[in-house]
Amino acid sequence: MSDPILTVEGVETDIAQYHILKGVDLQVPRGQVTMLLGRNGVGKTTTLRTIMGLWRNKAGRIGFDGRDLNKMPIADRCRAGIGFVPEDMGIFAALTVEENMTLAALSGPLDPARKDWLFATFPPLRTFWKSPAGTLSGGQKQMLSIARAMAEARSLYLIDEPTKGLAPAIVSTMVRALRELKAQGASILMVEQNFAVAKALGDRAVVMDDGRAIWSGAMAELAADPALQERLMGLSMEAH
């Protein structure tokens, strides 16, 4: 694989007394969407949080765009160019939508052209711009969470289950937005349980099991092979 933007080598992470990641190796190619797949509880979310620095890895190395992230504080990882959308969306409920977005614009006021693009991509944000984020619906909160990560251009986005629990029409909006993000040159590492979404967006896939990456390859190859899905994930994802 040529010029990966993110390289994770032998990463191990403990949470309290639990040994969650047992040596994860994966790469995210520049400008592509890599889907992180696997059954529940195999360490996908922990992998994203470890890359972001929210959990500290006790072994292994995380390299991003030529830099070693191991000792880098969380905030500096964002400033280095990593956008993060957590599984719980991380919305500041008591702040307005506008304040959530203002906070995400690190280098000053939100760029008007980018704001217009985000409004066009996620129309409810314009409607509820002055409303507390806590009053939004689940889908609108997810739009805000993703829009917030996109408030300024980042070179890598870590996105954790952005379509979980959303209506199909909202899922389509998300897919369209993420495609546009990719078209702008961003790289994405995304945890996704909805195989249709993974198939629609992913260029590559990494499958995890028991705290390790057990397979990586082209998304199309995995999507075309129900037997491989069955072997890697214990079920045929075509059913989803």
Added chain:
Amino acid sequence: MSDAPEHSPTFARVSLARRLDRAAPYLLVPVLVLLGYMAIGVPSSWLTLTVSGLAMGMMIFIMASGLTLVFGLMDIINFGHGAFISIGAFMGVSVLFWLPGWTQAASLPLNVAAISLAILAAMLLTGAVSWVFERVIVRPVYGSHLKQILITVGALIVLEELIVVVWGGEEIFLSRPEMLQGAITFADAALERYRILAVVVGLLIFAALRLVLQRTKIGLIVRAGVQNAEMVEALGYRLKLVFIGVFVAGSALAGLGGVMWALYEQVITAGMGEGMMILIFIVVIIGGLGSVEGAFIGALLVGLLQNYVAFLEPKLALVSNIALMTAILMWRPQGMMPVMKGH
């Protein structure tokens, strides 16, 4: 996959009951003032007690505002906060003693200038002490409430003893500056000049805090950090630096409150801050942890209730604030205006 339809939602009418529920904390102060008027019956006495209660409430708010932010943002239970009140009071009173020409002059500008210098010195000293306090005492015990309580209580005792070493163990009595002594008469009510000044200072501090928290980026970071510190870090802000800033600013406000309280009581002791901590914790708890507005309303309620009850039934004055806290927590267990955590 089809695209999501364009959203054009309309805003629903909010019911009167829901609006009242939201506004209820703001209504408590005027309701209490009205009840006080009905119970006292004599307008001049009621006015005197109300101004006195507001002044007391404002000073408690100044002392409590920093603690509630430290609670909310850093999840730190800091019993050492009382020491900053005492240190501020001793430093401020020392400055006033160094400026007898200013404090004894029959000139309001000179008197206010003396108090301003005293406040400035108190805030600088408490800010500096709290910076060291955060690094040495608080930082090693992030995440453990039991350790925080034990070590900050210990630090409170040590700091009080250091005050005794520097300033001596005796009570120090002081007089208010010349133009702030005595009272003015308004509508047959005697209103102490100093209490009016305390109300003005309290309002200015509240307005300044509101301005910083609501209108500046650093305020936005603090408000977001109170809700979800991890996510603020993930958005690129080094919250540890903000923590230290809030801790130092909150402690400096305690020092300011210490000077104001010293001039209110006209006597200072090393343990005066410790003595205030019960009222301050009541205010922080009933206001809702992390809420400056809640602390403001809570402090006014505490100040007014204490003054009204002390006049009507002195024996009940001591328990009135505990009763207030119990009633408010039965109504809203998280306090009047709790900060929403997470999403």
